[in-house]
Amino acid sequence: xxxxxxxxxxxxxxxxxxxxxxxxxxxxxxxxxxxxxxxxxxxxxxxxxxxxxxxxxxxxxxxxxxxxxxxxxxxxxxxxxxxxxxxxxxxxxxxxxxxxxxxxxxxxxxxxxxxxxxxxxxxxxxxxxxxxxxxxxxxxxxxxxxxxxxxxxxxxxxxx
Amino acid sequence: xxxxxxxxxxxxxxxxxxxxxxxxxxxxxxxxxxxxxxxxxxxxxxxxxxxxxxxxxxxxxxxxxxxxxxxxxxxxxxxxxxxxxxxxxxxxxxxxxxxxxxxxxxxxxxxxxxxxxxxxxxxxxxxxxxxxxxxxxxxxxxxxxxxxxxxxxxxxxxxxxxxxxxxxxxxxxxxxxxxxxxxxxxxxxxxxxxxxxxxxxxxxxxxxxxxxxxxxxxxxxxxxxxxxxxxxxxxxxxxxxxxxxxxxxxxxxxxxxxxxxxxxxxxxxxxxxxxxxxxxxxxxxxxxxxxxxxxxxxxxxxxxxxxxxxxxxxxxxxxxxxxxxxxxxxxxxxxxxxxxxxxxxxxxxxxxxxxxxxxxxxxxxxxxxxxxxxxxxxxxxxxxxxxxxxxxxxxxxxxxxxxxxxxxxxxxxxxxxxxxxxxxxxxxxxxxxxxxxxxxxxxxxxxxxxxxxxx
Numbered sequence: 273x274x275x276x277x278x279x280x281x282x283x284x285x286x287x288x289x290x291x292x293x294x295x296x297x298x299x300x301x302x303x304x305x306x307x308x309x310x311x312x313x314x315x316x317x318x319x320x321x322x323x324x325x326x327x328x329x330x331x332x333x334x335x336x337x338x339x340x341x342x343x344x345x346x347x348x349x350x351x352x353x354x355x356x357x358x359x360x361x362x363x364x365x366x367x368x369x370x371x372x373x374x375x376x377x378x379x380x381x382x383x384x385x386x387x388x389x390x391x392x393x394x395x396x397x398x399x400x401x402x403x404x405x406x407x408x409x410x411x412x413x414x415x416x417x418x419x420x421x422x423x424x425x426x427x428x429x430x431x432x
Numbered sequence: 433x434x435x436x437x438x439x440x441x442x443x444x445x446x447x448x449x450x451x452x453x454x455x456x457x458x459x460x461x462x463x464x465x466x467x468x469x470x471x472x473x474x475x476x477x478x479x480x481x482x483x484x485x486x487x488x489x490x491x492x493x494x495x496x497x498x499x500x501x502x503x504x505x506x507x508x509x510x511x512x513x514x515x516x517x518x519x520x521x522x523x524x525x526x527x528x529x530x531x532x533x534x535x536x537x538x539x540x541x542x543x544x545x546x547x548x549x550x551x552x553x554x555x556x557x558x559x560x561x562x563x564x565x566x567x568x569x570x571x572x573x574x575x576x577x578x579x580x581x582x583x584x585x586x587x588x589x590x591x592x593x594x595x596x597x598x599x600x601x602x603x604x605x606x607x608x609x610x611x612x613x614x615x616x617x618x619x620x621x622x623x624x625x626x627x628x629x630x631x632x633x634x635x636x637x638x639x640x641x642x643x644x645x646x647x648x649x650x651x652x653x654x655x656x657x658x659x660x661x662x663x664x665x666x667x668x669x670x671x672x673x674x675x676x677x678x679x680x681x682x683x684x685x686x687x688x689x690x691x692x693x694x695x696x697x698x699x700x701x702x703x704x705x706x707x708x709x710x711x712x713x714x715x716x717x718x719x720x721x722x723x724x725x726x727x728x729x730x731x732x733x734x735x736x737x738x739x740x741x742x743x744x745x746x747x748x749x750x751x752x753x754x755x756x757x758x759x760x761x762x763x764x765x766x767x768x769x770x771x772x773x774x775x776x777x778x779x780x781x782x783x784x785x786x787x788x789x790x791x792x793x794x795x796x797x798x799x800x801x802x803x804x805x806x807x808x809x810x811x812x813x814x815x816x817x818x819x820x821x822x823x824x825x826x827x828x829x830x831x832x833x834x835x836x837x838x839x840x841x842x843x844x845x846x847x848x849x850x851x852x853x854x855x856x857x858x859x860x861x862x863x864x865x866x867x868x869x870x871x872x873x874x875x876x877x878x879x880x881x882x883x884x885x886x887x
Contacts, residue, residue, distance in 0.1 A: 303682035374685070375676035375696050411685070 280346060280381060282388045285336040287329060292345035293338065294322045300371040307408040310429060325350075335365065337388055339372065339381045347372035349385040353398060365393040367403035370412075386419060452748070462886055463538060469545045470557075507580065507793040507851050514790050514866070516555040516581045518543050519572055521562045524588040524611075527723075527747075533559035536586055543585060543610075543782075549874065550833060551783030552866030553790060555583065565591050569598050576603050580790050583782065584609040589646045590688040606789045606797040612650035613802060614778030617785070618824065619651045619718060619743065620658060620806035622776045625813055625823035626764045630739040632715055634659040638737070640710040642728065642751065643721030644669035649690050651718060652698070657799050658806075663700025666710045667691075668721075673710050675699045708732050716741040719751040727751035733760035742766070745776055764820050773821035780809060780825060784833040788840035791862045793851030801843050808839035830867075837863045 285293055298321045304311040314320070328334045328350060339347035350369040355362050367389070372381045390401055403421060405412040463469070476487055485491050495509040507513040522536035540557035547555035558575075562568035568591075572582055582605065584596060592609055599607040608614070627634060639660060641648045644667045656662050667674045674695040675681075684692040703709055711717050711732045717740070721727055724744065728751040733740060742762040744750035750767040757765045766774035785805055789797055812832045813825050825832040841859045844850045854862065877883045 299682060302679070306683050306686055373677065374681050374692070377696075 280339045280341040280376070282337055282339055282384055285329070285338045285348070287326075289338055289345055290322065290325050293336070293348050294318070294325045296345065296348045296371045296373070297321050297325060297350070297369050300369055304406050304409070307406040310431070311406065335389060335392055337385055337392075339376070339385060341376065346376040347381045347385055349389050351389055351393075351401075353393075353396075356400075361399040363398045364400040364402055365389065365398050367401065370403070382415060383419065465886065469538075469541045470548065503577075504793075504851055506577070511554065512578065513580045513793050514552075514554050515579050516544075516547060516553050516583055516786055516790070517558045517572075517575060517579045518547070518555050518583045518585055519558045519560060520585045521568055521587060522559055523586070523591065525586045530588065533561050540585060543583070546779060547583075547783055547786065548870055549783075550779065550827075550867075551787040551837070552868075552870040553783065553786045565594055568595055569602075572599055572607075573602060576605060579605060580793065581606040581786055582608065583786070584611075586611065589649075590690060592646050593649065593688075593690040600796065604795045606786070606794050608782070608785065608797055609646070609650075610778055610782050611646045613654075613797075614781045614785070615647035615720065615745070615776070616650035616654045617781045617802050617806050618776045618778055618809075619647070619745075620654055620803070621780075621809040621813075622743065622766050622774065622824045623655065623716065623718075623741070624658075624806060624810040625818055626716070626741045626766070628814065629818055629820065629823065630715075630741065630763055632739070635661060636664075637715035638664045638666070638713065639716040639718060640707075640714040641665065641667045642707055642710065642717060642719035643746075644674065644691055644694070645720065647745075648718065648720045649694065651720070652694055654799060654802055654806075656697075658803055661700075662694075662697040665694075665698040666703055666714070667694055667698055668707050668710045672706045673699065673703050675702050675704060677702075708735070711736055713737050714740070716743075718743045718745070720745045721751060722746055723749045724751040725749060725753050725756070728757075730756050730760040733757050733762050736761075739763040743776060764823060766823065770827070774823050775826065776824065777827065779827055780832070781805065781836075784837040785840060787833070787863055787866060788837035789844055791837070791859060791866065792841045792844045792854060794841075794844045795849045795851065798847060798849070800847065801840050804843040805836050805840045808836045812836070833867060834860070834863055837867075 301313050305313050328336050333353040336350045338345045351365045351367045499505045518540045520536045522533040523530045525531050525536045536559045544555035544557050547553040560571050596609040641652050676696045712735045715737045723746045740762050741764045742757045743766045744752050745768040747768045754765040754772050766776045838860050
């Protein structure tokens with residue numbers, strides 16, 4: 273229970289969280305900007321992020337959880353359920369966004385968000401979870417590696 | 433001996449008579465005339481060429497054999513124990529920026545000169561060509577066998593934090609980055625006494641650090657170690673007050689984790705804004721940002737808590753002139769300049785820090801040792817009698833060098849990270865001899881005319 277400062281609860285995102293979640297996801301997109309010019313955040317990104325977050329509520333195949341510390345959203349995870357039509361297991365939960373506010377990091381918030389997501393995926397019969405992020409994000413690489421993830425797909429880009 | 437005016441006097445309040453341009457012209461001429469500033473002179477007697485059989489082959493093979501059995505004997509049988517490398521890549525030299533290793537040589541050689549003159553430490557200027565931080569680290573690791581300590585100098589931030597952190601971990605000799613730790617140690621010493629004078633405790637005060645470069649990041653960390661509450665500290669960089677939700681915080685996590693750490697643990701009130709907002713109600717301001725005047729405004733000092741302490745350390749011109757800070761109510765003002773009272777100057781620290789640790793063949797310089805040093809330096813001034821215009825010894829107070837070197841040497845042994853154990857008396861006499869003998873030799877050479885005067 274979120275009783276003391278620093279404690280938090282993990283719950284499904286609610287529509288009234290949209291502003292706070294959008295702020296966190298925008299921070300995540302801006303962070304990616306550091307890694308490569310191809311991650312340059314478009315100037316209309318704030319509205320797009322808001323739309324992206326709002327529309328996530330209407331989608332069956334999107335799961336969005338938040339870490340709530342006394343009403344403040346301090347972390348968010350968003351995943352899409354996709355099917356891998358050629359392979360078994362067929363269904364996979366793909367983490368598209370994971371962000372924790374700096375002063376709440378290293379307290380296991382990110383890990384708890386991921387394990388909570390995994391629990392939900394399992395309950396829906398999904399046996400695979402993955403995460404998408406820029407390969408230059410060493411902190412994400414370390415985080416997922418420590419949680420037992422391994423690279424399974426490369427996506428290469430080239431400007432043409 | 434004359435006073436070292438390390439900071440040429442510039443600006444309306446300086447008491448020096450010479451303009452900076454004249455210092456530049458004279459310095460260039462004398463560097464050319466003297467062909468550099470230091471040289472290597474043997475210290476063992478030679479009666480005839482036969483003695484070379486002792487100092488060189490065949491005799492020298494025996495000390496070599498002994499060291500091959502026990503490499504730590506290199507600290508006993510060679511000059512290694514007192515030999516320090518002054519290493520830089522020339523990436524941030526004085527206020528000149530990234531001017532490269534060759535151009536940094538006069539500065540490194542000058543530092544080596546001060547090490548010898550003030551601390552009796554044999555220091556070698558070592559500007560290196562290092563492509564990146566990993567290569568820098570690898571070069572320093574490879575020269576470890578030749579030295580008793582490493583003094584890093586004039587390396588750009590944040591690269592300097594990374595290099596120091598790695599080398600402190602991976603080398604078994606003391607590694608010191610003077611721009612971080614030297615200045616931070618002097619700041620802590622000055623702060624200890626300033627707080628005594630105003631009757632405030634380190635655990636209660638709020639401190640605004642203006643500037644978040646090498647010295648202020650190190651100073652904030654050491655002040656926290658000394659007992660300041662991280663939440664009571666606010667740091668300001670060129671983008672404003674650091675706080676955990678600032679827009680560039682994630683960028684900092686990757687680019688400058690040291691600044692990121694402080695952004696997260698300081699500023700419990702989530703203050704936002706700039707220097708003005710950081711100083712409001714603060715007990716202490718420690719500025720090491722950019723040359724003033726006018727970086728800190730009088731009105732902002734007026735907004736500080738009762739009996740404000742203002743350290744305005746930018747060179748050559750402090751962030752605010754001491755007279756202005758005083759008019760605005762500052763109780764104690766310190767600068768980086770020798771022509772104002774309370775000079776917070778790393779030259780009070782690096783010679784005797786290394787004198788102390790080299791004399792006991794230390795394996796490291798820890799934060800505890802830094803705190804011991806600062807307390808001893810502060811204690812020296814306290815014994816002499818603290819005043820608003822005397823919170824820290826001056827460079828002319830020679831016995832302060834000996835006292836701090838002794839304290840840090842004793843602390844090294846207490847922590848169990850010295851290679852040898854000496855009694856207090858033995859250590860004191862080693863330190864005195866190293867400092868006074870090197871000065872006596874130097875003066876004798878001048879007196880005899882082997883080091884000729886230019887004036």
